[in-house]
Amino acid sequence: MHEVSTHTVAHQHAAPTGFIRKYVFSLDHKVIGKQYFGLALVSVFIGMVLSWLLRIHLAYPDYHIPFLSKLSATGAPGGVMTPEYYLSLLTMHGTLMVFFVLTNAPFAAFGNYFLPIQIGAEDMAFPRFNMMSFWTTFAAFVVMMASFFVADGPPISGWTAYAPLSAVGGDAGPGLALGQDLWAISIAIFCIASLLGALNFISTTLDLRARGMSLLRMPYSTWAWFVTSVIALLAFAVLLPACVLLILDRVAGTSFFIPAGLVLSDKLQPHSGGSPLLWQHLFWFFGHPEVYIAILPSIGIIATILPVFTRRPLLGPKALIGSMVAIGFLSYMVWGHHMFVSGMNPFSATIFSVPTLIITIPATIMTLLLTASLYGAKMRFDTPALFCLGFISVFISGGISGFYLAQPSLDTYLHATYFVVAHFHFVMAVASLFGVFAGTYFWFPKMFGRMMSESLGRWHFWLTFLGVYCVFMPMHYLGLVGNVRRYSAFVDDYLAPLIPVHRFITIAALLTGAAQLIFLWNLIWSRFRGPVASENPWEATSLEWATTSPPPFDNFGGKHPVVNHGPNEFGVDGPNGTDFLMQTAAPKNS
Amino acid sequence: MAVDVQDAIRVGQKLGGSGLPPFTRNTRMPNVALSERPERSETGVWIGIFAIVMTFAALTSAMIVREGVALDWRHFQLPKILYLDTLILFFSSWTFETALAEFKEGENRFSEGVTWLCITLALGGIFVIGQVIAWRVLAGQGLFLATNPSSSFFYVFTAAHALHLVGGILGLGYLICKLKRTRSAASTTGIRATALYWHFMDGLWVYLLVLLLARM
Numbered sequence: 046m047h048e049v050s051t052h053t054v055a056h057q058h059a060a061p062t063g064f065i066r067k068y069v070f071s072l073d074h075k076v077i078g079k080q081y082f083g084l085a086l087v088s089v090f091i092g093m094v095l096s097w098l099l100r101i102h103l104a105y106p107d108y109h110i111p112f113l114s115k116l117s118a119t120g121a122p123g124g125v126m127t128p129e130y131y132l133s134l135l136t137m138h139g140t141l142m143v144f145f146v147l148t149n150a151p152f153a154a155f156g157n158y159f160l161p162i163q164i165g166a167e168d169m170a171f172p173r174f175n176m177m178s179f180w181t182t183f184a185a186f187v188v189m190m191a192s193f194f195v196a197d198g199p200p201i202s203g204w205t206a207y208a209p210l211s212a213v214g215g216d217a218g219p220g221l222a223l224g225q226d227l228w229a230i231s232i233a234i235f236c237i238a239s240l241l242g243a244l245n246f247i248s249t250t251l252d253l254r255a256r257g258m259s260l261l262r263m264p265y266s267t268w269a270w271f272v273t274s275v276i277a278l279l280a281f282a283v284l285l286p287a288c289v290l291l292i293l294d295r296v297a298g299t300s301f302f303i304p305a306g307l308v309l310s311d312k313l314q315p316h317s318g319g320s321p322l323l324w325q326h327l328f329w330f331f332g333h334p335e336v337y338i339a340i341l342p343s344i345g346i347i348a349t350i351l352p353v354f355t356r357r358p359l360l361g362p363k364a365l366i367g368s369m370v371a372i373g374f375l376s377y378m379v380w381g382h383h384m385f386v387s388g389m390n391p392f393s394a395t396i397f398s399v400p401t402l403i404i405t406i407p408a409t410i411m412t413l414l415l416t417a418s419l420y421g422a423k424m425r426f427d428t429p430a431l432f433c434l435g436f437i438s439v440f441i442s443g444g445i446s447g448f449y450l451a452q453p454s455l456d457t458y459l460h461a462t463y464f465v466v467a468h469f470h471f472v473m474a475v476a477s478l479f480g481v482f483a484g485t486y487f488w489f490p491k492m493f494g495r496m497m498s499e500s501l502g503r504w505h506f507w508l509t510f511l512g513v514y515c516v517f518m519p520m521h522y523l524g525l526v527g528n529v530r531r532y533s534a535f536v537d538d539y540l541a542p543l544i545p546v547h548r549f550i551t552i553a554a555l556l557t558g559a560a561q562l563i564f565l566w567n568l569i570w571s572r573f574r575g576p577v578a579s580e581n582p583w584e585a586t587s588l589e590w591a592t593t594s595p596p597p598f599d600n601f602g603g604k605h606p607v608v609n610h611g612p613n614e615f616g617v618d619g620p621n622g623t624d625f626l627m628q629t630a631a632p633k634n635s
Numbered sequence: 636m637a638v639d640v641q642d643a644i645r646v647g648q649k650l651g652g653s654g655l656p657p658f659t660r661n662t663r664m665p666n667v668a669l670s671e672r673p674e675r676s677e678t679g680v681w682i683g684i685f686a687i688v689m690t691f692a693a694l695t696s697a698m699i700v701r702e703g704v705a706l707d708w709r710h711f712q713l714p715k716i717l718y719l720d721t722l723i724l725f726f727s728s729w730t731f732e733t734a735l736a737e738f739k740e741g742e743n744r745f746s747e748g749v750t751w752l753c754i755t756l757a758l759g760g761i762f763v764i765g766q767v768i769a770w771r772v773l774a775g776q777g778l779f780l781a782t783n784p785s786s787s788f789f790y791v792f793t794a795a796h797a798l799h800l801v802g803g804i805l806g807l808g809y810l811i812c813k814l815k816r817t818r819s820a821a822s823t824t825g826i827r828a829t830a831l832y833w834h835f836m837d838g839l840w841v842y843l844l845v846l847l848l849a850r851m
Contacts, residue, residue, distance in 0.1 A: 170675045244682045252675045278682065282689035290697065290791070298781035301701060318705025318784065323697055330693070 060598040070180070072172035073598060077179050078158025079492065081149050084179075084186060088145035089478075090565075091190075093558050095138040102126050104544065104551035106534045120198045120219070129219045131533035132201035136220075137193070139204030140228065142474060144235055145186055147339035150481045151346060152277070153182070153242055156270040158492060160246060162589040163267045165255025165606040167599045170248035174241045181238035189231040192224040200225040203531070205332065206232075208302035208324035212294040213316075216309040229292050236285035239277050246274035255588070257608035261363070262628065264587040264612040268366050269345020272373045273338050279377070280334035287327035294319070325387055329380035337376045339473050340440075341369060343480020344411055347436045349612070350487050351415060353585045354430035355422035356624055358613040361414045368407035368414075375404040385456045394453040401451040405444070412441055427583075428502030432483035435510045436476055442514075443471025446521065461531070464524025467517045475513045482509075482564070489571065490578030494594045497575055501567040505560060512557025519546050584625055587612045591629045676828035684835050687799060691839065694795070695846060698788045702850065709783045713851055714772040720765035721844055727758035728837045731830050738820035745820060752811050755833070759804045766797050785851055792843050800836050807833065 061067045071077060101108055102125075109124035120130030157175065161168055169175045192199040197219040202211040206228065215222030250271045254263070263271070290301040294316075302324045303316035352359045359365065381389065381397030415437050424430060446468040449455045459465060482505075489497045528535070528543055535544055581590040588608070592601050606629050614626035626633075702708045734751035737744040770790065773779075778786040810829050817823045 171679060240686055244679060244686070247682050248675055248678045252678050278686050279689045282686040283693040286690050286694050286697070286791075286795070289795075293780070293787070293791070299787040300707075300781075300784060301697070301787065305705070305707070318701075318707040320701060320704040323700050323704070326700070327693060327697060 070176055072168070072176050074157050074161050074169045074172070074175060075492075075596065075600075077175050078154050078156075080179050081154035081157055081182070084183060085146050085150035085154055085481075086565075086568075088141045088149070088186065090561075092138050092141040092146060093561065095134050095141070097555060097558055098126070098134055099131065099138065100547075100551040100554045102131060102533060103535070104548040116193065117198050126533070127219075128533040129201050130198060132203070132531070133199040133220045133224070135531065136201060136203050136228070137189075137199045140189065140232075143204055143335065143339070144232070145182075145189075147474065147477050148239065148277075148335070149182065151342035151477055151484065152270065152273050152338060153178075153239075155266070155346065155481075155484050155488065156246060156274075156342065157242075159488065159589055160267055160270050161249055161253065162592070162596060162600050163264050163587050164250060164253060164258050165588050165601070165608060166249060166253035167601070169245045170252055171245050175245050178238050178241040178245065181234055181241065185231045185235040185238060188227050188234060192220070192227040192231075195223040195227065197222065198224055200228050202228075205328055206291070206324075207328075208291065208294070208321045209304065209307060209319070212291055212302045212319075212321075212324070213307065213309060213314055214295055216312055216314070226292070226295060229288050229295065233285060233288040233292065236281040236288065239281040240285070243274040243278035243281070246270055247278065250274075255606045255608055258628075261366070262608055262611045264345075265348035265359070265362070265365060266342070266345040268369055269341045269343075269348075272369045273341045273345075276334045276341070276373050276376060277338050280331045280338065283327060284331035287324065287331070290327075291324065322384075322387060322389075325384050326380070329383045330377070332383060333380040334376040336469075336473050337372055339477045340480075341372065343436065343477045343484075344369070344440075346480045346484045346487075347433050348411075348415065349587065350429050350483050351418060351433045352613065352615050353487075353583050354425045354427060354433065355418060355615075356425070357418060357422050357616045359414065360418045361410075362611070362613055364410055365414050368410045371407040372404060375400055375407070379404060382451060382456070385453045386460045391453065398451055398453055402448070405448060405451070408444060412437065412444070427486075428497070428499055428506060429483045429487035429583075431503065431506040431510075432479050432486065435506060436479040436483065438510075439471050439479060439513060440476040442518075443468055443473070443476060447472060459524055461529050462524035463520040463528045463530050466530050467520035467524060470517050470520075471513075475517065482506075485564075485568075487583065488589075489568075489575075490582050491589055491594050491596070493572055493575075494578055495571050495573075495575030496578050496582060497571040498567050501563055501570075505563045505567065508560035508563070509557060512553055512560060515553035516550055516557055519550055522546070581627075584623065586610070586614055586625055586627050588628055591627055674824050674828060676825045677831060680828045680831045680835075683832070687835075687839070690795070691792075691843070694788070694792060698792075698846075698850065701784050701788070705784075707783065708785050711773075711776070711778060711783075711785060711851055713789075713847060714769040716765050716769050716772065717844065720762050720769070721840065723758055723762050723765065724837050724840055727755045727762065728834050730755045730758060731833050735826070735830060738826065742819060742821070745814075745818065748820060749811060749814050752807065752814070756804060756807050756811065759800060759807065759833075763797055763800060763804070766793055769793070789847060789851060792847065796836070796840055796843055799839070803829070803832050803836050 061071065068076060071080075098110060098113065101110060107125065110121070110126075111124055113121040113124045113126060117130060120127055120133060126134065157169070200206070200211065200220040201218055202221065202225065206225070210217055210221065211225055211229070213221070214225075250263075250267065290299070293299045294301050294303055298315065300316040300319040302321055303314060303319040304321060305317040307314040307316065348359055348365055378400040379397060381393060382401045385394050385397075446464065450459060450465065450468055486497055486502055489495070523543060523546060526543065528540060532540075535541055535547070578594045580592070580594055582594075583590070588606055589596070591606060608628045609632045610626050610628050610630060612628060614630075616624055617626055619625045620630065730751050734748045734755065737748035737751060770793070773786065773789070780787055780790045806829050810823070810825055813825070814820065814823050820826060
């Protein structure tokens with residue numbers, strides 16, 4: 046298998062030997078994938094600590110958090126955050142999680158590492174773009190984090206940066222001067238990085254498939270990354286100009302999003318005629334597809350992993366792929382459902398409501414296919430399988446509330462409440478992260494050559510699974526009784542009795558977050574002490590399992606694999622008494 | 636069940652290929668000779684075109700919305716130099732195609748082809764200078780970026796296009812350097828892809844000119 050003599054000719058670039066080229070500015074998609082994974086890991090723990098701070102403040106508004114005053118003396122005097130600083134931290138929690146975790150981990154990290162291997166390629170189509178893509182993302186991260194350390198902290202305008210609040214500058218409140226500038230610049234840089242990444246993913250999938258790897262023989266995860274990259278290409282191409290217009294409003298005095306006659310801090314703002322709603326349209330035209338950028342890769346990952354542990358082919362593979370494509374297409378027609386309460390014409394709201402309800406059909410098809418594939422399975426309950434089942438559970442729990450929110454009359458009541466917080470955390474954040482967890486436990490042996498600890502994995506799964514239900518399920522009830530979101534304290538007569546529920550959620554959030562330290566420890570411990578992994582420890586079919594763990598620099602040791610089967614050959618008479626056929630196995634009739 | 640890469644290269648060469656390793660070409664057309672398959676850089680440019688179309692579509696819709704929501708939209712006359720600039724860009728597309736035709740003639744027309752590419756590069760530069768002059772003309776009339784939403788969009792559109800064109804100029808410059816090094820068009824990748832991008836910039840400019848004429 047390893048004919049290294051052909052290797053330097055075969056690969057676009059020779060294997061690097063220096064440290065910088067090998068581990069820092071590497072052109073190897075596998076190293077870049079790990080870099081994305083590392084960045085997402087750092088971001089998710091920062092985002093999680095931020096959510097802890099927010100939750101502690103909501104449940105115990107007078108509690109002094111010791112180090113917080115060091116982070117911002119004005120934002121948290123004595124360790125108790127001001128209402129404005131609550132919003133600053135809320136903005137950073139949302140921004141870090143949506144952009145640097147939910148976009149980076151399931152899509153950029155795993156996609157970079159496994160898309161080329163799963164289609165039998167040596168690398169991405171444009172390795173230099175790929176390297177640029179990661180380092181631009183890193184630059185965006187640095188700029189975003191810098192907003193913690195400027196005079197009045199990060200912006201208070203939320204991860205959606207609604208204009209005119211985000212567009213007018215320091216007169217509007219804390220964090221809206223330099224903090225908001227940094228936010229907008231960071232997101233613009235992130236857009237460029239994502240566009241480069243998406244371009245690479247699409248080119249690679251179209252152009253570099255191994256012989257026999259027809260589109261329908263691609264694993265579901267590859268399909269998901271492919272569809273996601275199409276969505277990302279078109280969505281980030283809209284957010285980028287939107288950010289540029291926002292920056293111009295802020296620094297060049299234009300009036301794209303700022304209306305006339307705005308008086309802030311007793312000052313008449315020198316702008317005329319801009320449309321705050323225009324920002325919302327541009328943002329959500331990106332923002333809703335972004336939801337699918339976060340969740341589709343995880344669906345693909347789950348659909349790839351689940352059959353490995355049920356040892357049965359997944360039901361309806363074409364329906365699953367068709368549903369992914371349908372979701373990608375429909376995701377561009379529903380952005381207005383984020384704006385039902387923006388004062389839009391009720392007729393427009395209906396127009397947006399219909400495709401929103403229609404998009405639940407492909408989502409339901411996918412969920413039913415995953416669930417029905419469990420029927421009659423002789424399930425192997427390893428940790429990746431547990432997270433697959435957990436994914437199905439949280440995706441359904443979060444998806445069901447979507448049916449209600451899709452209807453303008455109900456959304457008008459629920460929009461500004463914790464019901465929406467519960468909905469999108471379940472269906473987008475937790476579901477997507479369960480996909481990432483499943484992917485990590487499943488692919489860690491391939492990425493690092495060692496198995497992860499099963500017992501730690503099980504503890505991690507059960508604590509997380511029960512924990513997220515304790516955190517987000519009660520939020521539905523809070524929303525139904527009218528508990529508004531984005532408030533930093535609940536002092537009103539009708540909100541004060543709800544504080545015990547908030548305390549329960551906060552304690553659950555602290556414990557669930559602490560359970561993630563088990564995951565972190567498992568990663569570190571297994572990296573050095575885990576049992577050595579074989580080439581194909583899970584008895585899976587796709588191409589990454591047809592090479593060594595971890596794969597050599599050019600993935601297949603100077604060979605080009607030839608594909609004879611789809612990824613779904615489980616429960617069949619395989620060679621040597623096994624119950625599966627690798628995609629590279631000899632054709633059945635030979 | 637694996638194909639040796641060296642074999643693939645030999646097959647590619649036997650089929651009259653460029654002698655380059657197969658990875659510069661795509662693998663999606665197994666029945667087409669390696670040398671006949673589109674390069675992956677062409678696929679990349681096509682995908683990039685989709686993204687750029689989306690960006691300009693977003694800006695267009697933003698302009699239509701912004702013009703409609705308030706009464707502060709002021710019309711102004713486009714600087715005349717834009718029409719000359721349009722002709723220059725058209726001409727540059729023609730010189731690019733002439734270069735490609737020279738390369739097709741054979742290796743003995745190689746240096747003429749490179750010369751036509753250098754002329755194309757210069758024309759691209761002149762176009763950008765022309766755009767800068769147009770901005771100076773508007774500034775002379777007191778129309779700056781923040782003066783009016785119409786001038787804001789004019790500057791945003793033309794600057795965004797110029798920025799993309801500068802990208803094309805850098806790409807073309809890189810291609811010319813590569814050609815001077817390899818001294819062979821057949822073994823240099825990215826010629827068709829650069830041409831595609833260049834013509835797209837041309838078409839995009841025509842769209843923008845019509846749009847700006849209609850709205851400014």
